[in-house]
Ligand SMILES: NC(=O)C1=CN([C@@H]2O[C@H](COP(=O)(O)OP(=O)(O)OC[C@H]3O[C@@H](n4cnc5c(N)ncnc54)[C@H](O)[C@@H]3O)[C@@H](O)[C@H]2O)C=CC1
């Protein structure tokens with residue numbers, strides 16, 4: 001389907017992603033439509049806007065977009081880092097009714113969201129869009145840790161006493177109930193695992209044996225063989241996994257973080273790994289990020305660190321393109337958006 005409007009031409013894909021119920025908000029508001037600006041057009045850290053797939057599949061913006069015209073109602077914000085610039089654009093354009101953000105996690109824009117959100121302005125993100133590649137990365141990390149791959153990759157001699165743990169039939173605790181968590185549940189299915197989801201709001205997640213709210217985290221951690229952190233970073237989730245939580249985990253349990261670094265207290269993690277309080281940990285995200293050379297986490301026991309590569313730019317470009325094109329179509333048709341950000345909850 002091709003949709004044309006004064007300032008935009010959009011390809012709307014036939015394929016519709018499977019999304020978690022917190023990703024597609026049934027109560028997503030409708031807003032006043034109008035021309036859409038795509039900004040910033042020439043920033044140097046943007047790999048999405050410059051990619052051909054994005055240009056072909058989503059938007060050809062026409063006209064002079066900056067400064068935004070008084071009719072402009074929609075804004076597709078492509079910069080991952082320039083949140084203060086976004087704040088300036090929003091403050092200067094009180095007529096905007098919809099802003100699409102490029103990331104699944106919106107913690108980088110927390111200040112803008114709390115200070116500049118107002119009735120009639122909807123923010124949408126890429127939440128849920130990157131679920132498939134990120135869950136796949138988490139899946140690989142689980143196996144690597146249980147099979148002690150980080151140790152074997154560094155080894156230079158044969159081990160006469162092979163060790164390792166099978167994932168089959170194990171208890172998996174997933175913190176977060178969004179797109180990534182739901183996709184991971186799907187990918188874990190052949191392994192007959194018993195999955196407990198820990199989430200902020202009540203409600204059973206399909207495929208999980210049980211779903212609990214975050215105040216039950218301490219009850220479920222001692223049961224886990226695998227803990228996967230897949231929740232948004234907010235004031236409530238900062239250092240959700242600290243010394244106390246790591247102490248509650250079994251010495252044979254592994255921890256995987258593919259969400260945001262600050263959900264796990266790095267000092268407590270280094271201590272728990274080196275004291276063998278847990279079996280291993282894999283971090284795709286760290287605090288600080290990038291993790292500096294020489295940081296003690298690099299040399300902790302059975303640790304696997306990947307440089308925020310669960311979804312590479314090549315993987316995210318078509319997925320973001322799809323999210324944007326769906327929301328552009330919804331905006332133009334006055335229909336419900338996908339991935340509406342709850343600005344109070346912070347995700
Ligand atoms: N490593 C990477 O490359 C990537 C990391 N991410 C991170 O992963 C996070 C999750 O991504 P999606 O599932 O797509 O987002 P999502 O927005 O669909 O899910 C976020 C989930 O966080 C959970 N949550 C929020 N507050 C919580 C609390 N207090 N206790 C327990 N759970 C809580 C909610 O259950 C919610 O479903 C993102 O917010 C982002 O920070 C996302 C994509 C790629």
Ligand SMILES: O=C(O)C(=O)CO
Nearest residue numbers: 102103104105126311
């Ligand atoms: O979309 C996000 O939140 C990411 O971290 C992408 O890597």
